[in-house]
Amino acid sequence: MTEGEASREAARAGLPDLPPLAVAELDLDGPDGEVLSLRPAPGGPPLGEGGVYALVRLRGHPAATVLAHVRTGEDPAEVLAEAFRAERAVRRRLNAQGTAAEHRARAEPVPPPCAERPTPLLPRATVVVATRERAGQLARALDSLLAQDHPDFQVLVVDNAPVTTATRDLVQGRYAGRVDYVLEPVPGLAVAHNRGGAAARGEVLAFTDDDVVADPHWLTALTEPFAADPRLGCVTGLILPARLTTPAQILLESHGGFAKGFTQRLYDPAAPPADEPLFPFTAGSFGSGANMAFRAQVLASVGGFDPATGTGTPARGGDDLYAFVRVLSAGHRLRYTPGALVWHHHRETWEDLRNQAYGYGAGLTAYLTAILVRRPALLPSLLRKLPRGLAHARTITAHRAGPDGGAAPGGGPAGRPTTSTAPGVHGAQTHPWPRSLSRLERRGMLHGPLGYLKARLRQRGSRP
Incomplete structure (x- = not known):
């Protein structure tokens, strides 16, 4: 699909017209180390100016994702590395203050160099x-x-x-x-x-x-x-x-x-x-x-x-x-x-x-x-756990929902870099999830048990 076709489809569907992002891999020599390499994701286009979504590796080990906008004349590797280091510094302060348990849970591991890791006998x-x-x-x-x-x-x-x-x-x-x-x-x-x-x-x-x-x-x-x-x-x-x-x-x-x-x-x-x-x-x-x-x-x-x-x-x-x-x-x-x-x-x-x-x-x-x-x-186990599980889900939903019922907006100011050790393009859920998709998901949930039973009956009918 070309960029023009994607824009026209987004307009018809009521989606935001989001510009394409390049996808890349950035390898650093440790959390605060130098850039070892930057390369496009396998099969991706070469990097240039514009939005770049990158996997950050620490000595080859996947550690985070980072999104940055690279301007004319900027070095994409340095822009992405700077974004990663800045967000990591923020996370360090939050962890030191003990104010964000979710940040502590997401702190990236710092693996030893490959030469120091024992090599087990692989099955x-x-x-x-x-x-x-x-x-x-x-x-x-x-x-x-x-x-x-x-x-x-x-x-x-x-x-x-x-x-x-x-x-x-x-x-x-x-x-x-x-x-x-x-x-x-x-x-x-x-x-x-x-x-x-x-x-x-x-x-x-x-x-x-x-x-x-x-x-x-x-x-x-x-x-x-x-x-x-x-x-x-x-x-x-x-x-x-x-x-x-x-x-x-x-x-x-x-x-x-x-x-x-x-x-x-x-x-x-x-x-x-x-x-x-x-x-x-x-x-x-x-x-x-x-x-x-x-x-x-x-x-x-x-x-x-x-x-x-x-x-x-x-x-x-x-x-x-x-x-x-x-x-x-x-x-x-x-x-x-x-x-x-x-x-x-x-x-x-x-x-x-x-x-x-x-x-x-x-x-x-x-x-x-x-x-x-x-x-x-x-x-019985599912029924025992269900009330506490539903209460937990409501808490998470209330925390994440934005004023329009979608996800709370996030991302850096003026399109500047944002980083995350959790999934998501922008490190936060920046684009509200369309209500129509939520309705479809709920309709699918109603269909699931009937679809499963239909598949079981179909299997029994096809047996010799």
Whole structure:
């Protein structure tokens, strides 16, 4: 989509006409150190003047995002580094005063240099990519997966309910001998993931989508925790935008996108987190399906993904959330690690954003329905936690809502830099979320249980 087309679509949809942002990676030699490098995000355009959204790395380790406006004659690297240092200094003062617990929680880790980190024996991994009729972007994803620095892994493409041979031709032609191919004729993302798991050879099953570009260290970072913690059942990672060229993409990312922050976190059912009263039912905070891995034995022990959930079924989503909760409710740990990074190509159009909003709502209630249908013993636990969870949600909503019912505005003065160690383009939710999208999300939530039950009935009818 061209810039002019994006502007016209934004006007028709009532979206703000947001100028495109360049996406980049800035590497610093420590929090207050010098700039090591600045480069465009994989597949992104070269950097110039205008808005730049950058991932800040500290000696290679993802630590924050920063947004800055680069003017003519300015050095983009120095502008972005200055913004990061300034915001970090503010956070230090807040932490010293003890006035902002959320800032303390978001303080970025300062990792040791790579040479000082012990290298565990990594488990053999299989990367499963489910796809349907998107051979062009699948090739981009496969190129990044084959460039991983993990010493022992398999890449497996699951061709889900194809109508052409494009995917098979690509994998068995261009990637012959390097990528394995399996066909799953039944539509549905969860069905495809289960098919991939059955054909995989790895001890760890990593799942990603065909619209990502994986960082070269992604698979190593995603599988390292399994070697260190035998109680770990699942690991999720960081998802950042590969491009921010349309108002729909920028709006989605300014409200968090798919990222879960830059602080490692361990979710342990033996020690539930105090800040999540509905744990483990707050599955959306654990990660996303475009960047997740499971110990193969653990995933098999909980029955895999529920085939009546996920994209391609009437449930519209929830397959990843279901798997997270099943693993945790079976007593296994889940770790979120921002060092495992993929760059996601967000959908470009307003209609795509509408579909996503509806799908988010439907997937949420569909996964909850799936959990209670398949594990009814969890219902008393959910009912006990619900009043405190709803009170917690109301508190957060009251804090974040702006005067128009959308998110509270933020960002720096006159378009100058803003920074965040939490997700979001501007470090704060600067662009109000349209009421129409909120209504769609609520409609999706009403549809979710019915969609899930419809998918279950459809599955039973299709069995021989």
